[in-house]
């Protein structure tokens with residue numbers, strides 16, 4: 086490994102350890118606390134991660150870095166738009182417009198009686214004192230609807246803030262960014278909701294008990310199952326299980342695009358055939374920014390050696406020529422509509438129908 090690359094990898098390891106340690110600032114140990122991001126995620130995964138902390142390699146650390154990079158950007162955007170950055174200690178009394186959040190400046194909020202807490206990505210205070218929570222997410226491809234885990238995390242943060250600011254209006258958004266494609270989308274319109282928060286508090290209490298081994302953790306299959314180290318033996322994936330709603334939505338989109346792809350390919354073949362009738366085997370024309378060419382590769386013959394025959398009849402020659410080639414493994418994902426077989430009408434019933442027709446005629 087080049088020296089600078091190794092240097093950066095070591096730096097990432099140190100920064101990652103420091104960032105993780107900075108999140109352990111609740112009044113109770115993390116082994117008892119249910120945090121907003123955990124409540125929104127899979128309980129079983131949280132508990133298994135606690136028992137066997139995952140060892141992240143440098144590639145994974147670079148993926149985590151994307152989230153930090155986005156937070157740095159949002160931090161700068163808020164300042165550029167005139168919001169004053171204040172520390173978590175200053176936030177309660179600072180006049181708006183101001184905000185707290187960003188790297189090493191997140192507001193830690195705890196439930197006064199229960200083992201539930203959160204680190205808010207950003208909390209903005211407007212001039213009239215109203216609060217606005219922003220949860221930042223980086224993704225490969227922005228989903229059409231926000232993941233349930235994102236929304237639950239946002240609601241938990243808003244609920245905890247409301248406890249400490251009972252007379253203040255609290256709203257929030259999930260801000261998602263696809264850093265590779267340069268797309269950004271705001272899932273907006275969320276406000277504190279007592280009913281939703283009560284449900285999330287119950288989830289938090291159960292998670293805290295599960296972390297302490299007092300109840301069994303509940304699996305919650307979702308989009309992050311593919312990155313989970315505890316998938317093997319997970320009851321959430323035993324046999325043909327129900328597909329979570331947000332994953333089903335993606336699968337349906339793939340199925341729809343697959344069908345249109347087949348239709349488009351069929352139409353392309355027809356149109357290309359019509360062009361070929363005009364161009365013949367050789368053509369080049371240009372008009373209106375379109376270049377139309379037809380080229381032909383004539384029939385030819387190549388030598389082909391049957392490897393099986395060579396191996397059987399001339400094993401020494403095969404051994405001298407053969408080299409082991411590495412084939413990269415891959416995972417295939419397929420979406421296929423389930424064809425429902427049309428139920429056959431019972432014979433007796435069919436006869437009755439035929440008889441009825443004769444009678445009617």
Ligand code: SF4
Pocket residue numbers: 127128129130304305306307309310313314315316319320321322
């Ligand atoms: S595989 Fe999915 S459901 Fe099972 S523990 Fe991991 S995240 Fe949870």
